[in-house]
Amino acid sequence: GTMKRFRRHGHESQRDKHKQDLYQFNKTVEHGFPHQPSALGFSPSLQLLAIGTRSGAIKLYGAPGVEFMGLHDENAAVTQVHFLPNQVHAPPSVTRVTAVLAHSSGELLLLGTEGGHVFVVEVPGFRELEENNISVEDDYVGRRNLECVETLHENPLNPRQVLIGYSRGLMVLWDLDRQRPIQHFLGTQQLESVWWMEDGENILSSHSDGSYCQWTVTGEDPQTEPEKQEMPYGSFPCKAISKVIQLPSKQGPPFLIFSGGMPRASYGDRHCISVIHSKTHEALDFTSRIIDFFVIREGVNHRGTIERDAPKHTVLVPLHASTSHFFLRYYRFTSSKWSKCVSVSQPWPINGGQNLAPDPPQRDLLLTGHEDGTVRFWDASGVCLYPMYKLSTAGVFLTDADPNDNMNQGSEGEWPPFRKVGCFDPYSDDPRLGIQKIHLCKYSGYLTVAGTAGQILVLELNDEAAEQTVEATVVDLLQGQEGFRWKGQARLDVREEPVLFPPGFQPFALVQCQPPAVVTAIALHSEWKLVAFGTSHGFGFYDYHQRNNILVKCTLNPSDQMALEGPLSRVKSIKKSLRQSFRRIRRSRVSMRKHHTNNAAKLQEINARLEAEALQEMELAPVQRKIEARSSDDSFTGLVRTLYFADTFVSDSSHSTPSLWAGTNGGAVFAYVLRVPSLERRAEDPVVAHAAKEIQLMHRAPVVGLVVLDGKGAPLPEPLEVAHDLARSPEMHGSHHLLVVSEEQFKLFTLPKVSSKSKLKLTAVDGSRVRRVGVAWFGSRTDEQLESSLVVLTNQGELHVISLPSIKMMVHYPCIRREDVSGIASCVFTKYGQGFYLISPSEFERFSLSTRWVVEPHCLVEAPLQMRPKNPSSPVHRDQPDGVPTEHRCVCSCVIVQKPLFPSCC
Numbered sequence: 001g002t003m004k005r006f007r008r009h010g011h012e013s014q015r016d017k018h019k020q021d022l023y024q025f026n027k028t029v030e031h032g033f034p035h036q037p038s039a040l041g042f043s044p045s046l047q048l049l050a051i052g053t054r055s056g057a058i059k060l061y062g063a064p065g066v067e068f069m070g071l072h073d074e075n076a077a078v079t080q081v082h083f084l085p086n087q088v089h090a091p092p093s094v095t096r097v098t099a100v101l102a103h104s105s106g107e108l109l110l111l112g113t114e115g116g117h118v119f120v121v122e123v124p125g126f127r128e129l130e131e132n133n134i135s136v137e138d139d140y141v142g143r144r145n146l147e148c149v150e151t152l153h154e155n156p157l158n159p160r161q162v163l164i165g166y167s168r169g170l171m172v173l174w175d176l177d178r179q180r181p182i183q184h185f186l187g188t189q190q191l192e193s194v195w196w197m198e199d200g201e202n203i204l205s206s207h208s209d210g211s212y213c214q215w216t217v218t219g220e221d222p223q224t225e226p227e228k229q230e231m232p233y234g235s236f237p238c239k240a241i242s243k244v245i246q247l248p249s250k251q252g253p254p255f256l257i258f259s260g261g262m263p264r265a266s267y268g269d270r271h272c273i274s275v276i277h278s279k280t281h282e283a284l285d286f287t288s289r290i291i292d293f294f295v296i297r298e299g300v301n302h303r304g305t306i307e308r309d310a311p312k313h314t315v316l317v318p319l320h321a322s323t324s325h326f327f328l329r330y331y332r333f334t335s336s337k338w339s340k341c342v343s344v345s346q347p348w349p350i351n352g353g354q355n356l357a358p359d360p361p362q363r364d365l366l367l368t369g370h371e372d373g374t375v376r377f378w379d380a381s382g383v384c385l386y387p388m389y390k391l392s393t394a395g396v397f398l399t400d401a402d403p404n405d406n407m408n409q410g411s412e413g414e415w416p417p418f419r420k421v422g423c424f425d426p427y428s429d430d431p432r433l434g435i436q437k438i439h440l441c442k443y444s445g446y447l448t449v450a451g452t453a454g455q456i457l458v459l460e461l462n463d464e465a466a467e468q469t470v471e472a473t474v475v476d477l478l479q480g481q482e483g484f485r486w487k488g489q490a491r492l493d494v495r496e497e498p499v500l501f502p503p504g505f506q507p508f509a510l511v512q513c514q515p516p517a518v519v520t521a522i523a524l525h526s527e528w529k530l531v532a533f534g535t536s537h538g539f540g541f542y543d544y545h546q547r548n549n550i551l552v553k554c555t556l557n558p559s560d561q562m563a564l565e566g567p568l569s570r571v572k573s574i575k576k577s578l579r580q581s582f583r584r585i586r587r588s589r590v591s592m593r594k595h596h597t598n599n600a601a602k603l604q605e606i607n608a609r610l611e612a613e614a615l616q617e618m619e620l621a622p623v624q625r626k627i628e629a630r631s632s633d634d635s636f637t638g639l640v641r642t643l644y645f646a647d648t649f650v651s652d653s654s655h656s657t658p659s660l661w662a663g664t665n666g667g668a669v670f671a672y673v674l675r676v677p678s679l680e681r682r683a684e685d686p687v688v689a690h691a692a693k694e695i696q697l698m699h700r701a702p703v704v705g706l707v708v709l710d711g712k713g714a715p716l717p718e719p720l721e722v723a724h725d726l727a728r729s730p731e732m733h734g735s736h737h738l739l740v741v742s743e744e745q746f747k748l749f750t751l752p753k754v755s756s757k758s759k760l761k762l763t764a765v766d767g768s769r770v771r772r773v774g775v776a777w778f779g780s781r782t783d784e785q786l787e788s789s790l791v792v793l794t795n796q797g798e799l800h801v802i803s804l805p806s807i808k809m810m811v812h813y814p815c816i817r818r819e820d821v822s823g824i825a826s827c828v829f830t831k832y833g834q835g836f837y838l839i840s841p842s843e844f845e846r847f848s849l850s851t852r853w854v855v856e857p858h859c860l861v862e863a864p865l866q867m868r869p870k871n872p873s874s875p876v877h878r879d880q881p882d883g884v885p886t887e888h889r890c891v892c893s894c895v896i897v898q899k900p901l902f903p904s905c906c
């Protein structure tokens with residue numbers, strides 16, 4: 001007995017070490033733009049961009065791959081971000097801060113407050129210099145209520161002069177050395193922002209009535225009228241100009257840039273930044289509210305002027321463009337394949353810090369599907385998520401938008417001269433376009449996408465633009481069954497005329513399901529040139545080589561009434577909804593008597609079943625919960641959850657054949673044997689399908705995953721993966737196994753007999769249910785050998801890794817809050833043990849379960865070596881442009897702002 005115990009202990013310790021070599025959970029990086037951004041900051045010397053959010057997060061971005069993140073303990077909105085020299089230790093005991101000026105000397109911080117006072121604070125000690133605090137004289141305080149300090153600006157030519165702007169319009173030029181005002185500027189409109197021109201003699205102020213004023217620093221006190229007052233968009237009431245900037249140019253007049261100022265009545269809902277240079281005037285029309293902006297001056301010459309380039313701009317793309325239907329798919333490419341996909345774009349203009357991460361050995365591609373019918377391709381190889389390509393499927397269908405429309409085209413003579421920029425569009429005119437499922441074959445260049453209204457598109461990668469008509473095939477999943485009436489949305493109408501498709505993925509075939517319900521599952525087999533699809537009514541598969549449908553199977557249960565309601569009842573018109581409601585009331589009155597006897601019989605049946613289940617419950621061991629048998633009357637039992645192509649043993653154990661497997665919401669698995677013609681006869685001979693197997697799980701839990709394991713217990717490779725020498729050929733000697741993953745348990749069946757071999761219960765043990773499942777390969781850092789495992793996410797937000805083929809629980813980690821339903825629903829696994837899920841409408845969390853494959857930031861922002869102090873505990877310094885050695889830290893004050901334009905290169 002003692003020897004057995006020692007042997008078992010040694011075996012377990014070896015197994016634990018094996019787990020540590022393979023599995024390690026880390027949340028590695030957040031991709032995307034911060035949710036609810038509220039403040040923007042930029043350090044020209046460090047070349048770092050800082051973004052603060054309403055939830056108290058601060059993110060720093062430098063060169064691609066250089067990212068830092070911090071989060072306040074308290075949930076307070078960040079409203080201003082400033083880069084300060086040295087380190088700030090504690091906040092001062094002042095009232096709410098509304099304006100901050102980090103003085104260029106690196107020694108002072110000026111804090112304007114809501115009470116109209118300006119506190120001067122010494123840094124890094126953060127000691128208040130009470131004798132230097134600034135208050136306006138009684139003459140001006142008595143004359144008007146100044147309200148808060150709106151802005152603080154340093155004279156670009158004389159740092160000892162500071163301009164203080166008050167909310168009610170008064171501006172005061174203050175001498176820090178003499179502790180007295182130099183000049184007062186008596187504005188009459190509410191002040192929004194101030195800009196000191198680079199000559200140090202002129203000041204611009206912008207106001208709440210849509211005007212801006214130019215003031216001259218003359219020393220004459222007070223100055224009651226501005227030198228110039230302009231209202232760029234006319235004499236009618238306009239919205240506030242929230243920020244104004246003027247920059248000199250190398251040739252001709254300066255650039256004037258401002259946000260807001262639109263005519264309130266006609267364009268009050270526009271979010272614009274206007275740029276005026278000589279006779280050129282453009283109003284950049286953004287699609288979300290502008291919080292702040294700054295100008296990166298790339299072509300600065302020795303006089304500080306900027307050269308005017310030809311009209312061009314770097315479009316910074318959001319992750320969350322049209323996110324109502326958000327579907328993720330992840331793929332890994334070799335470097336040679338990747339070169340065919342990459343398009344050259346303008347570089348990210350901020351280059352601070354150093355990215356220490358090595359170049360990735362492989363390239364990773366993330367696909368996201370959106371409500372407006374677009375699929376976006378992202379380079380997910382590293383910390384920085386690069387937008388690569390956007391595919392739009394709307395052009396195939398007749399919608400309100402013309403597929404050849406150019407969003408940047410404005411009508412001649414339009415005033416204001418709008419030019420649309422940005423791409424955030426939270427709503428689509430037609431929600432039926434929404435992308436629900438994506439499947440890409442990276443080896444053949446075929447892509448299939450499926451939508452909200454039963455549409456499945458097959459696309460092929462093409463280097464050249466092509467004008468073509470998309471051939472449509474309508475598939476009746478109800479197969480003419482009587483008594484079913486679809487009450488959901490109508491299908492999308494297909495364009496009959498040819499459409500010009502740009503280079504990239506171009507659609508050539510369309511399958512339209514009837515009824516046009518949401519497509520719930522798809523599978524693509526590019527070697528056999530087949531696409532399988534499923535909805536809440538059934539499934540089928542399509543031969544896109546011969547352009548014809550092969551099979552239709554209706555899975556609709558007679559009691560699945562909800563499956564006929566349609567998913568988009570919320571977008572029906574009120575009139576139509578009321579009309580249908582009254583019709584239902586009339587029908588229900590007529591049929592009430594007919595159903596009375598049926599309902600009584602059904603009630604007796606249900607009561608009898610509940611009694612039987614109660615008796616079984618008493619016999620269960622106390623460590624397990626019962627897996628409740630679900631009623632076949634539950635809604636959506638026929639909904640198809642998963643589809644899977646496999647070359648395996650279905651009919652007999654000596655000959656493998658192509659097959660299609662389908663799993664439903666009611667715990668049913670259907671298997672079909674396929675006869676696929678040889679390559680020489682593929683264009684002439686038809687693909688034939690025969691029903692072969694049907695499995696019904698006793699507990700009727702939804703089937704969420706199907707995997708066939710070869711003779712060595714490894715999952716079958718992807719189509720064409722072996723042909724490209726990226727996977728070994730599957731072991732066809734020895735029996736294959738079918739792994740059926742339901743929401744409640746994992747069950748292994750032998751093939752071809754489909755007899756149960758082993759199972760692992762999940763719901764019975766801890767009450768959780770499987771929500772997402774994927775196959776992943778794990779390896780240690782030292783060993784080249786890879787092991788396949790099943791990766792599972794539960795409704796509790798926990799990750800489980802399950803060994804194959806033994807289906808034993810290896811490790812489990814908490815990952816997502818159980819209340820975060822959208823995060824759990826959006827999760828996607830990669831083939832190498834990583835994953836993504838949404839943490840906000842605009843951000844992904846990336847995580848890794850593997851010790852071998854981890855993508856996380858390795859970056860550094862440091863001072864030049866010669867500027868570092870000898871004492872390691874003292875601050876690190878860096879030369880500013882004016883020669884003042886400083887160490888830069890990020891500090892924030894709390895005020896409140898909202899949601900900006902989108903710079904997401906990172």
